[in-house]
Amino acid sequence: MRLGSGRAAATRKVVLGGLGRRRAQTAVLVATVLTAVTASLLATGLLVGSSAPFDRAFSQQHGAHLTAEVDAAKATAAQLAATTRLAGVAATAGPFPMTTVHADLADAPGAAGPDLPPLAVVGRDDRAGPVDRVSLVDGSWVDRPGEIVLAASLDFRVPTGTRLVVRDLPGSPELTVVGIARSTSRTADAWVTSAQLSALTAAGGQAGYEMLYRLDEAGTAAAVHAGQDAVEDALPDGAVTATRSYLDLRRDANAVSAAYVPFVAAFGVLGLAMSTLIISIVVSGAVGAARWRIGVLKSLGFTPGQVVTAYAAQTLAPAAVGVGLGVLLGNLLAVPVLADQADAYGGPDPTIPLWVDAAVTAGALALVAGAAVASARRAGRMRTVEAISLGRAPRAGRGRLARRLAGRLPLPRPVSLGLANPFARPARAAVLAAAVGLGALGVTFAVGLGTTLTMIQKENGGESPAAVAVHLGHAGGEPGGGQREAAPGEAPGPGGGPAGPETVTVDPAAVAAAVAAQPGTASYYGLAQTRLGVRGMVGAADVSALTGDPAVAARRLITGRWLAAPGEAVADTRLLRAAGARVGDQITVTDAGRAATVLVVGEVFDGNDDANLLTMSSSLSGLRLDLAPEEFGVDLAPGTDLTSYLQAAEDALAPLGADAEANEGDESTVIVAMISLITTLTLMIVVVAVLGVLNTVVLDTRERVHDLGVFKALGMTPRQTIVMVVTSVAGIGAVAGLVGVPLGIGLHHAVVPLMGDAITTGMPAAYIDVYGSPALAALAVGGLVIAAAGAMLPATWAAGTRTATALRTE
Amino acid sequence: MTTPSSPTPAGPPGAAPAQGRPERAQQAGAGTWTAAGDPVIEARGLTKAYGTGAPALVDVSLTVRAGEAVAIVGPSGSGKSTLLNLIAGLDRPTAGSVTVGGERIDQMSETASARYRRAGVGMVFQFFNLLDDLTVLDNILLPAQLAGLDRARARQRAADLLGYLGIARHAAAYPGRLSGGERQRVAVARALMNSPAVLLADEPTGALDRGAARDVQQLLVDLGREGLTIVLVTHDIALARACATRTVELVDGAVARDVLVSRGLTPTGDTPFTGPTALTGHAGITGGTAAAGDGAVAR
């Protein structure tokens, strides 16, 4: 049915032909819904989908809800076995004997050869059982003494057949790697037969037990905690040395994608809010523009319901396109993020679950329909006479005072006409302000996030802020074998890589002396890294043992201060939380039955997924470990030229088997990915805000085509027209932008700690207070820029439209 | 409503050049191209087609001399408004040229065309085309403000015009409150604001009742007598008779008749447009001179 034909329709066609008609509306609807759906879907999908690989593997393996390490001197195996019958315990495995083993690669030459971190080894004859059914990734399970299976979760990989030697035990027992296995509950670094484990502990190792529990109730941290309390109460005081909830592991498993969730969700909410606003602008604009037509429809007997449906339907089609594209884009963007953690648990690459797609689609469509119906309803209720008589123009009389006042301002007339314009349509102006404000908010938020992430990248890419890094193990200046971490298939051994035998034995003390003697060296530290147990915490922590001047290694702190003396340490949030400690507490690190206690003086920022502790080497002397530095960090005296320092250092160090390079950090692929996602989402938000402005100005221009014709007849030039149209939204834009900036800062300040929380770290204030004055000044005009950008195109159309016809009719 | 018998000094006589900055335009005074009798508007071979249908104007030529008051008459849809819009530079011809005051209007940039309208022509429409959200005074001031005229001078000029047209007491009112006749007076005041050389009026009495129509008619007659060049589109025979020194009749987009008449004739009998000449095609070339205000038929 073609209503509104005849003169009015023909006139409108002629008049509006150049104004882009529905194209702007369609574009803005598609873009805004696309943005909202993409971000919402991505957030929900990452939240839900990223735990899928862990959850699947965990349930397949009957993973341990609770892992307890027990002091073998304080509780017996029989006492532990009795905990199986505790109320709330569904199943147990163990007690398995366990110890820490310092193993080296048997075929690696000399002391400078690659050595492995200490391994938490569990004696376990059967990988099946009621809890923690360890799955084999490669090779076979341990069958007899002399065999060892390594965990797939270790930082390093060696092929099966590799021989390990435990040099610090009498007789230097040898173990052959027969398999690689995966425990979702991470119950060990390596497994041997229980007979082999007895042999290792009998030779002087520290004995403990590991007990694995599945609980009846394990859905919440509190439930797991209750199980933990029950187990601890059932055993002698102090017998349980450490416990771990599977929820912590689950969290770590999703840490990276979980870190995306807070900011992606924020963008999702922004997108949804903008969608609602823009839909209401579009629908009420369409209804407003068609009041006359609606009147005709109603006079012909259309019910209000039919009118509402017609106008709501008009927005649903482009919105549905936006939803479809958004679902597609959201799924695509999720792929690289989710794939990151797929490796850790085997199985197919995770994707966003279908039900999330379905739910987000349904939710978005419901929101669009709701907003559309609400706006169209006003028109549906309008009385017929009123609808016909109102015509297409905005109700006369609104904003007259504003016009009169603006006219008195000492401004060019086109500017004062433009400035007063929003007052004629206060509701629309308010919605427009909200859209621009949200755009400015989004930009402010994104700029802050980008700054925060860039800072984190810059400060944490390397080991320390030292200017120069000196690495040991490169003989004759030629990079070769002897890297600390052997890549898979590269380890020396039968069929191993081409690495030739190392002939130079590196002396760390000689390197330290050379570094100290180098002209230009202001101060330096030496660093040895190892993995040690921490009392109260299951699993090992990465421990950095420093020599020299610890201040050179100073990293960004969350609280407290950097370590300055032996006996002091800084730890990351993860370690402090896992060990239940705080800055000011003592922490005991353990290794093979020996212990050393340090005082935590600071909480250091660390984005990696290991617990970290930094202290002076001498603090750990009680452990009797070989903590000779593997690398040095050097600060240069003021005025020292880096390039010539490196040149000279290289000459001095190469003969000693060390090399020097500028300490430039590695780029974190996660941060790079995050920044690119933030950029994408922000661009989408800005595009939506600009299109929202554009659409509003198109509507406005269309409604005011008659006035524009009059202005033109009176000699308004195209430039004056553009100025008038642009200033009609620039004022709103400027004000809305100014409001959006503090809100964006607030959002940033709320979201950044949540991102830290996802990767189990606190956030230093410096990473939160990132808005400098220049950035704020630039952001303050953001709203103005968005408004002007959105108004420019329709302003140009308005300036160029032939308005002669508009002058003939009223 | 009464019509003032003597205009104020700041009254409307057409004496402003069509181009240049408005300030200069004001100073130029009775200028170069408005000497009585010189051609002011020269349309040559104007054709205007909208879309694919029959053209609204076909090969129309017309010369309007300074001081003339030309009434363009003809049936509805014959292209009268189209012609007026082309002269105003609001639209561009499909073929042909329009020259006003020696300037080619049809080839101007949009900006130049706007400047031309500002200073060179004043426009009055059937439906007034006042801006409803601006007061009468603000409506009248608008052309001066768009031209960037000095505020004080603009206000003085507006006050003079309001007085001259007898609508000073409505200065602060909104147009919606005014009667049709009053509104058209406001429109005329606005059209005269920048002292244009030519007044273009499209059915200025078309939306008015009889009394108001006569009122506006008298106003236009007075303006014509003062020497303002007027091009008037109208159906209103009385208006054409009273005001025009010449009538041009359009039929189907072409000039059917071009007749010199004497201004101020009262309607007599059933042949309102008397006159010996009915020119087609090259109207105005042989149209002779019409002396402004003396009521004489030139040929």
Ligand SMILES: Nc1ncnc2c1ncn2[C@@H]1O[C@H](COP(=O)(O)OP(=O)(O)O)[C@@H](O)[C@H]1O
């Ligand atoms: N903007 C336009 N688009 C299409 N056709 C138009 C337009 N303006 C006028 N016309 C047509 O051109 C013809 C002349 O119109 P017009 O000049 O308004 O006539 P008049 O003023 O003599 O009544 C008419 O047929 C009209 O429908």
Ligand SMILES: [Mg+2]
């Ligand atoms: Mg007409």
